[in-house]
Amino acid sequence: MKKFVKAAAVTVAAAAALVSGNAQAHGIWFAQRATQLALVYGVGADDLDALKRWPLVTHMAGYDAAGKAVSATLEPEGKLLVVDLQSQPAIVTAVLDNGTWSRTPDGKWHKKGRNEVPDSQMSEKTFKYAVHLRAPLAAPLQPLPEQTLQVLPVEAKLPEQLGQAIKLRVLYQGKPVAGAKVLQDYVNDPDATPVLSGADGTVTLKVRNQGLNVIVAMYEVPSEESAKYDHVEHLASLSFVLAHKPE
Template sequence: MNNITKFVTTAALAASLLASAATHAHGIWFAQRNNQLALLYGIGADDLDMVKRFSMVKSIAGFDATGKPVPTSLIKTDHLILVDTENQPALVAAVLDNGTWSKTPEGKWLKKGKDEVPDAVVSEQNYKYAVLIRGQMTAPLPLLPGQTLQILPVDATLPALLGQSMKLRVMYQGKPVAGARVLHDWINDPDSEQLKTSADGTVTIKVRNQGLNVVVAIFNSPPEDPKKTNTVEHLASLSFVLPHAPE
């Protein structure tokens, strides 16, 4: 095998590994638990132990329907992290720093950089972002503080029924980003085919659920510390609920 072939093969393998890692990354999102709003961590139907990750949450914020800040906080219980919604925020947002992870050739993930795992096939710094729309907005969803990667519905009004189209724009550091990978149903179909945002950062999805919808966008940026990681993975979720018919 000549040098060019080796280079192409290695590059393709690295890209494949990064894509695979991104597909199966964990995220954070908001959902109702026992009539209370909770901040969850996991993938698909597996929401994992968020309590032990409480210290990783770097911010929690609430906003009214115009984007004005509303006081809110997190409440740590023995099994859930709940959101204080006493002030009735229309929007809730959180950021979690999941640290540095490296994947060994055997497929095991270690919470270390590649400087400590020299044979790692990929090493990542991971940030998780989450935004919840709790009701209909009076204006398009604004950029929110701390949301380095954020999914914005282009229209102020959310779809009313599953199956309807919804145009989204993915923003990275306040600007539209091309090539972000979008999963339209993070909870029920996390292994579905990924859509990619166009040059203006937009993508159109079909709303999947007449109930809780969690859409995820994933974008990789250059490493903050090339000695420790190959990339920074940003994973953002947008949650909203389509109401069911009256009982």
């Protein structure tokens, strides 16, 4: 009985660790804002100041339905970063280098490494990636440049209604990765218990929304500078919109 209780406690603790880790992770994704496509920085319903983080965006790109590169750039508009869609890209992507952060015992985060915050409980280096599908694809989406971590649909055709299944593959450095944490609905349920990608990098989920869907994958790799941070956290979003009925 004691062994059973101990095992159950470990399972609960592990689940709690997964959930608490999710609560801390901000990401980037694309979403419509006042008829324009904007790059959003936040977590859940928190839509933070993306313009402030514009200098952290290290890559922005667009592709047509066949995966050929086309023009896509970010432009400031008020507090928003909107995408110039003149070339009508079917796919837009972005990368944001969020730097190194340390959390102190009071729960506060500081944009410094462990070497500068000696009492930190945890220090991490973080990168954010985003892929947005604007139009039907001509073929299954292949690995995209600059996206160190990416979560891509296995099939070219996306589901058309909420509740339908979508099979995804998580890639790290262009190769399938097992054990990535995948969240079904990052905007509306960011603290959900994640599903882990399988040995082939795949995971199958049900589409959550008849509207904007933001699916997120998270994957940690060991630190290359242990004096500054404990690990590197990669967070990648896949966003797309299911059309509603005609008005």
